[in-house]
Amino acid sequence: MPGQVFGHDYFLGRYERRRQTGGFSLAQLTPTVPEEQVQEHSHAEAHYVLVLEGRYVSSAAGAPAVTSGPVLIYNPPGTRHRDCFRGEGGLFLTVAVPASLLHRFADAVALPDYACLPGEPAMRAAQRLAATGLASAQADDLALESLCAELLTATATKRDAAEKHRPHWLWRARELMRDDCGAALSLTDISAAAGVHPVHLTRAFRRHFGCTPGDYLRRCRLLKAAALLADGRDGLADIASRCGYFDQAHFSHAFRLAFDLSPRQYRERARRC
Secondary structure (H helix, E strand, O other): OOOEEEOOOOOOEEEEEEEEEOOEEEEEEEEOOOHHHOOOEEEOOEEEEEEEEEEEEOOOEOOOOEEEOOEEEEEOOOOEEOOEEEEEEEEEEEEEEOHHHHHHHOOOOOOOOOOEOOOHHHHHHHHHHHHHOOOOOOOOHHHHHHHHHHHHHHHHHHHHHHHOOOOHHHHHHHHHHHHOOOOOOOHHHHHHHHOOOHHHHHHHHHHHHOOOHHHHHHHHHHHHHHHHHHHOOOOHHHHHHHOOOOOHHHHHHHHHHHHOOOHHHHHHHHHHO
16 A cells, blocks of 8 residues: 555565574565555665566666666665566565664664665675575574675765765764764754854755754654664653653654654564564
8 A cells, every 4th residue: 555664574575585683684585566566665674675686676876767686775764665676577685674773783884864776895795695595504693694784884885985075073963963862952062062053064964964964863863763662671751752752742743754653553563573
């Protein structure tokens, strides 16, 4: 249906092989839904799609209108699209990264905030994952988990190369929002910590990151909230407070707008996985 949100490790295809390792969910699938039947949808968690065979249609940045595999696509949480296979046949590998795991890696890697083609280093890591054979006993958990971590690192490395000329104060501002997203931060607070004028900060942030500081702070809060919901130990009111929301009602409204699911529904889905 239009606006459908795909939950943990859910993709449009028949699962041929599946594997869980270190929090990552890996699967090899064949497509089952014809292009004309694929409706616009979103994914609640970050994931990779490695197209191994077939013709694939994607709206990711840098992707051609129709790609004949192999191609690797990274989709951040909340990605809304109509990506699908064109015609008959096809084979693809998916790597799902739950919010809790993405939050844990956030201190080490800066992943894109938009759907994109990560580049050759990430492609090599993904192809090595596919080559291991997910159902093979020889593919031990440590080897698979290491390749998944390498995939995340390679995706961030591509961005680092393009971002090396970004000023250090801009990184300080972004790190402050990520690390203290639960605090009542104002634009004045952030710009003072960065040592620049608020107008300069806003312009530079949009130019380099494609969004405003407020947009980025909201993403950080929602990602942290999703991780806490999946963890399942804190109540909704506590999560709302820890993630910088005025109250539970405000938190629930913001979360539903982002994920098309209430916090309770998101937690229930996470428990079933």
